[in-house]
Every structure is written in C-alpha cells, then in structure tokens.
Amino acid sequence: MKRNRINNNDGGMVFGFIILAVGVLILLRKLDVFYPDWLLSWPMILIAIGVITLVKHEFKSFFGVIMLGLGVFFLLEQEFNFDFGMERFIFPIALILVGIYLITKKRKEQQVMNDIQDKLISKSTSSPSTAEDYNKGEKAASSTQSAGGKSYAGMxxxxxxxxxxxxxxxxxxxxxxxxxxxxxxxxxxxxxxxxxxxxxxxxxxxxxxxxxxxxxxxxxxxxxxxxxxxxxxxxxxxxxxxxxxxxxxxxxxxxxxxxxxxxxxxxxxxxxxxx
Known part of the structure; x- marks a missing residue:
C-alpha cells in the first residue's frame, strides 16, 4: 500500500509545547507561585502564532515574521514601557507590508502562469493532450525551479x-x-x-x-x-x-x-x- 510523505515540520509539536507551557503557567498561578504577568499577556498570543507559522514554513513565512514582530513590539511597549514613538504608524506600516507581500506573491504566480503557457505553446505540436501538458507544466512549477537566476514557487x-x-x-x-x-x-x-x-x-x-x-x-x-x-x-x-x-x-x-x-x-x- 502506497504512503504519501510530506514535510513533518508542521509546527504541531511547537504548538503542543506552547499549550503545555500555558497550562503550567495557569497551574502555577493557582498555586500562588510568582512569575511575570507578561507571560500570559495578549501580545504573547501573536508571538506564539508567529513562532508556530515560522516553524511550519521553515522560517520562510512573511506572515509569521509579521505576527512575531507585532507581538514583540506590543510586548515591549506595554509590558516593559519601551517608547518607540510609533503607535500611530503601526497600522499603516502593517498595511503597506501586507500590500507589498500580496503584490509580490501575485507577480510570482503570474510568472509561473506565463512559464506554463510558454511550455504549452512549445509543445502544441506534440502528441500529448492539452490537459496532460498542463499537468506536466504545473507539476514542474509546483516545485521550486530556477529560471534566469530567479526561483518561483508553485501555483x-x-x-x-x-x-x-x-x-x-x-x-x-x-x-x-x-x-x-x-x-x-x-x-x-x-x-x-x-x-x-x-x-x-x-x-x-x-x-x-x-x-x-x-x-x-x-x-x-x-x-x-x-x-x-x-x-x-x-x-x-x-x-x-x-x-x-x-x-x-x-x-x-x-x-x-x-x-x-x-x-x-x-x-x-x-x-x-x-x-
């Protein structure tokens, strides 16, 4: 029987350790054991989401970086009284970063589509059907390929x-x-x-x-x-x-x-x- 293998680096273990840590902290609080309150603050939720996402994507996730960065920023500002003087700029900066990410991602996807179309045109006179050609093209695009010094992810x-x-x-x-x-x-x-x-x-x-x-x-x-x-x-x-x-x-x-x-x-x- 055939078995499919995927990347096991899915962040599940990290998520389990985070839940375990939260449970231990709550238990310690019930036992009147002192620890810093910031360990259970809401910025730690953003940090946890960022860490899980980064581990899952092998530290190559823009979303994980954003969540981790926002969590650290709000944690330092609210719990450690760091004054960055950026409160009014956080929201527009976050929107700008997300916009850049979406535009970049869309351009990469368009490049992949163009590459596949070029392959279909070049093979238009061959015997395989269009569906089969598209299948081959998408399979090739789904793995990271090097073309002209640029690497494109799949569709x-x-x-x-x-x-x-x-x-x-x-x-x-x-x-x-x-x-x-x-x-x-x-x-x-x-x-x-x-x-x-x-x-x-x-x-x-x-x-x-x-x-x-x-x-x-x-x-x-x-x-x-x-x-x-x-x-x-x-x-x-x-x-x-x-x-x-x-x-x-x-x-x-x-x-x-x-x-x-x-x-x-x-x-x-x-x-x-x-x-």
Missing amino acids: SGVSGISYSDSVSIDSIMSGINKRMLTKDFQGGKLTAAFGGIDLDLTQSDLSGIVTLQVDVIFGGIKLIVPPHWDIRVEVTNIAAGVEDKRVYRQSEVDSDKILVIRGTVFFGGLEIKSY
Whole structure:
C-alpha cells in the first residue's frame, strides 16, 4: 500500500509545547507561585502564532515574521514601557507590508502562469493532450525551479482547476477556491490565516494512505471529498470548530482510499462535506 510523505515540520509539536507551557503557567498561578504577568499577556498570543507559522514554513513565512514582530513590539511597549514613538504608524506600516507581500506573491504566480503557457505553446505540436501538458507544466512549477537566476514557487495561491497530484495553498487575508482533477492525489498542505480555502476533491482519486496537512489561524477551510473515501481527522483544534458534514450513503467505504487530515485549527473552522 502506497504512503504519501510530506514535510513533518508542521509546527504541531511547537504548538503542543506552547499549550503545555500555558497550562503550567495557569497551574502555577493557582498555586500562588510568582512569575511575570507578561507571560500570559495578549501580545504573547501573536508571538506564539508567529513562532508556530515560522516553524511550519521553515522560517520562510512573511506572515509569521509579521505576527512575531507585532507581538514583540506590543510586548515591549506595554509590558516593559519601551517608547518607540510609533503607535500611530503601526497600522499603516502593517498595511503597506501586507500590500507589498500580496503584490509580490501575485507577480510570482503570474510568472509561473506565463512559464506554463510558454511550455504549452512549445509543445502544441506534440502528441500529448492539452490537459496532460498542463499537468506536466504545473507539476514542474509546483516545485521550486530556477529560471534566469530567479526561483518561483508553485501555483499555490491560484484559484481554479488543477491537474497537479499534490496541493500547496497559502491563503493569507484572501479567499481561494480550487478543484483538483488528478486521479493520483498525493496530499499536500493548506494554510488559511485570516482567509479561507475551498478545496474540491470530488473529481479526484487516490490510492493507499494520503496525508493532507491543514493549518488554520483565524480563518476557515472547506473540503469537499468523495463519499466513498475513508476520511480520518487528526487535527488539534483550539477555540475552533471541526465539522464533518459528509453525506453517508449505502455504499461501503473503500478501505484502500484513506485520507488522513492532520494539523492545527486555531480560532477558525474546518468543514468536511461530500455529495
């Protein structure tokens, strides 16, 4: 039986240690053991979100840097009386940084689309069908490639139809809808931070055990799966909702089609549906 492997550096262990630390601090407070109050202040929530996101993305997440930076800023200002004189500039600066990030991300996605179109044009006279060519192009684009000294990530943030065998979507302050048409789904990872993701897998197929990593922070993810798949949800949810709204039919579940959903849902929601 085939097993899918993904990056295990998903931040789940870090999240567990943070929850453990919070529990220990609350217990110590109940026992009248002294410790600094700032350890349970609201800026520490931003710091925790930033750390989890950075660990999950191998310290290459712009969102994680922003959350960590804001948390440290407010912690130093409110708890340690640091006066940066930047209170009135924080909000516009944050908007500017987010805007730059979104523009840069969109340009990278457009470059990937242009690369794929160029490949389709160059192969237009070959025998494979358009769908197969697109599949090959998207698979090539989904891994980091070097072109002209620039490295482009896959089409993770593009809504629409995908022929790729794996999925990698980061939705930050945005909404993304994607339908997978692969007949050999290999799993992947979904991240929704202050945004939403709708992933339609009804036209897809898989074999064996496949893992899908989901991480939700103040957002939502909706998965639409075939009714005969064996769905196993193993997520950690904190102040969040995980709803299984699948339609159960008379047909038996195929024991050779197992989708394991793992990850963390923090102040958000995960919804699983079928038709």
